[in-house]
Amino acid sequence: MKQFLFLLIVLLSASSSAHAAESTYDRVIAKNEIVCGVAPWAPYKEYDPNTKEWKGFAIEIYKRAFATLDIKVTFKEVILGAQVQDLNNGNVDAICDDGPWTMSSGKFVEYSDPLYASIVFPYVRKGDARFKTRADLNKADIKFTGIDGDLSSDLVRRLFPQAQLATMPGNTDVSQLYLNVATKKADIVIADPGSFSAYNETNPGQLVPLFKDTPLGRYKTVISVKKGDVKMLGLVNQAVDNALAFGIADEILDGFDPTHDKLARVRSRFVTGQ
Numbered sequence: 001m002k003q004f005l006f007l008l009i010v011l012l013s014a015s016s017s018a019h020a021a022e023s024t025y026d027r028v029i030a031k032n033e034i035v036c037g038v039a040p041w042a043p044y045k046e047y048d049p050n051t052k053e054w055k056g057f058a059i060e061i062y063k064r065a066f067a068t069l070d071i072k073v074t075f076k077e078v079i080l081g082a083q084v085q086d087l088n089n090g091n092v093d094a095i096c097d098d099g100p101w102t103m104s105s106g107k108f109v110e111y112s113d114p115l116y117a118s119i120v121f122p123y124v125r126k127g128d129a130r131f132k133t134r135a136d137l138n139k140a141d142i143k144f145t146g147i148d149g150d151l152s153s154d155l156v157r158r159l160f161p162q163a164q165l166a167t168m169p170g171n172t173d174v175s176q177l178y179l180n181v182a183t184k185k186a187d188i189v190i191a192d193p194g195s196f197s198a199y200n201e202t203n204p205g206q207l208v209p210l211f212k213d214t215p216l217g218r219y220k221t222v223i224s225v226k227k228g229d230v231k232m233l234g235l236v237n238q239a240v241d242n243a244l245a246f247g248i249a250d251e252i253l254d255g256f257d258p259t260h261d262k263l264a265r266v267r268s269r270f271v272t273g274q
Contacts, residue, residue, distance in 0.1 A: 024093050025231035032071055036062060036223075037078035037092035041174050043198045043256070045097060047077065057256040061115060062096045062223075064252070065243035069235070080170035081149020084108045087226040094236055098224040102154045108227055112236045114220035115249050117264035118192045120151060121209040121216060125181060131210055137188060138162045145186035147172050151219060152190050159216065163188075175199050182206045190216060193262040218264055 028034045038045045044058040054075040066073045073096070078086050081102065083095050087109060099118065100106050122137060130136060138160040146153030149170040156165045166186060168176060177189045178199040193209070200207070223240065225232040243249040244266055257263050 023231060024090070024226065024229060025235060028071065028093055028232070028235065033074060034066060034071055035074050035076055035093045036096035037083070037086050037094070038075050038096050039078055039080045039170070041097075041195060044194060045075075057252050058097045058221075061243060061249055061252050062239075064248050065115070065239040068242035068246070068248070069239055071239075079149070080147060081105075082170065083224055087224070093225075094232065095224040097221055099219045099221050101151045101219065102149055103158070109224040110227055110229060110233045111220070112223040112225075112233065113240045113244075114222050114266050115240055115243060116221050116253055116266055118194065118219045118221055119215045119217070119262075119264055120155070120190055120192050120219065121211065122188050122190050123178065123181060123196060123207045123209050124188050125184070126205060126208045128187070131188075134159075134211065134216075140164070142188065143186045145177055145180040145189050147174075147177065151217070152177060155190050155217060178203070178207055194257070197262060 038054065038059070040047060043056055045054060045056045047054055059075065062075075063073050075096070076092055078092065078095065083098060083105060086092050087095065095109075098109075098111070100111070122131070124131060130142075136142075140162055141164075142160075143164040143166060144152075144156045144160065146156055146165055146167045147170060148167050153165060153167050156163065166180075174191075174195045175198075177191055178196065180186045181189050182203065196207070196209070223236040225236060250265065253263055253265065254260075
């Protein structure tokens, strides 16, 4: 009886170890499919309820990047700021188009090499002449609007701690940031020219960027995976490297931003000629 119990314990232990040993990487390779979490942010990533498909230039980049490894991408909506939980509980295999939107999140996830960078500026109502220097933004009577888990909140707390900040949940549509400033619910929003271009297209002339020659920051746009998952980090980095080395990322980015004034490019590590 004791021998039987001992054998049963060994078998159960072996089964448990084998199950635990199945990593995210093993699952992705076995299915040739990666489930990538994405937070909606027009025009980068948008869900079309009619077609039930994700669209946007960023979506196209990740599809084609992983296609170089013959891996299909399935996109799944996540909420800004919930990357760690989504990765740790297996809700997704990776987060596509992620970044240090909250800088401290880098302690809890692994970031891939960047595919491109988002540049950010303060946006104010056209004709608002209060802001001549960055110091003018850091005053107690100035009100910023932001989204939880996004740089629009994190960067305000870090750069302009004296100013007021009213935040909205992580699933708020990006357009609401600009609307809050346009309707005088706030004075300023820190945001990216890409999303601003989508808002400005239907609401021209309402808002303008400040300090166009000196952005407040440049955020690397990456794929994130679970902290310590070296095999998955290697996999996503290979997809990123292929997209950069073979011009895939540049081709798609130039289609959206031909003048290179909305997004910063990543230089190729390979240089030929002089």
